[in-house]
Amino acid sequence: MEPHYLNYLASGYDRNEVLRDLMVTFGEDVWNFAYFLTKRSDAADDISQEVFLSAYNRLYSFRGECSVKSWLLTITRNKSLNYMKSAFIRKVTLIDTLFFHKDTSPSAEKVMFDRIESQELWMAVMKLPRKFREVIILDYHYGLTIKEIAELLQITEGTVKSRSFRAKKKVVVLLENNSSLEV
Numbered sequence: 001m002e003p004h005y006l007n008y009l010a011s012g013y014d015r016n017e018v019l020r021d022l023m024v025t026f027g028e029d030v031w032n033f034a035y036f037l038t039k040r041s042d043a044a045d046d047i048s049q050e051v052f053l054s055a056y057n058r059l060y061s062f063r064g065e066c067s068v069k070s071w072l073l074t075i076t077r078n079k080s081l082n083y084m085k086s087a088f089i090r091k092v093t094l095i096d097t098l099f100f101h102k103d104t105s106p107s108a109e110k111v112m113f114d115r116i117e118s119q120e121l122w123m124a125v126m127k128l129p130r131k132f133r134e135v136i137i138l139d140y141h142y143g144l145t146i147k148e149i150a151e152l153l154q155i156t157e158g159t160v161k162s163r164s165f166r167a168k169k170k171v172v173v174l175l176e177n178n179s180s181l182e183v
Contacts, residue, residue: 019056026069029142030076036137037080039126047079066151070144074152124174132167135160
């Protein structure tokens with residue numbers, strides 16, 4: 001749920017309380033997006049802290065031109081890109097855990113197969129170049145609209161659609177190649 005009070009934030013608000021609310025509401029989204037971009041949990045920890053510090057310092061400049069989630073994910077993307085540009089970064093491939101919530105209680109066997117399929121899918125997504133990976137993640141994981149993704153990435157909506165289409169094709173190829181190796 002979007003905190004709408006940010007649009008009307010005045011100097012009388014307790015910025016610490018607003019920050020706590022933002023961290024509770026969007027902390028997991030910020031961390032996950034930083035992780036998806038950097039592929040490093042330690043980097044996601046550091047970037048998340050930087051994002052909320054930056055948001056805290058800019059609370060009064062938030063104009064409501066986009067959703068709070070988009071605003072925070074834009075900051076996260078910028079911090080992540082700066083991190084990846086730095087000289088001491090090494091490539092690391094990892095996926096620790098994926099959490100999927102379902103309303104029903106499937107069998108243990110189904111849960112295991114679903115988890116394996118999901119892990120294979122996300123591993124394929126993580127192998128994509130960043131420009132394709134971030135479009136897929138923003139769309140499917142965060143549920144942003146094409147317009148929001150375009151604004152966040154500072155590209156046209158047509159480019160978002162093109163990257164999404166190409167990313168999906170690349171994931172299919174990666175999954176097909178991976179399954180043919182296992183047979």
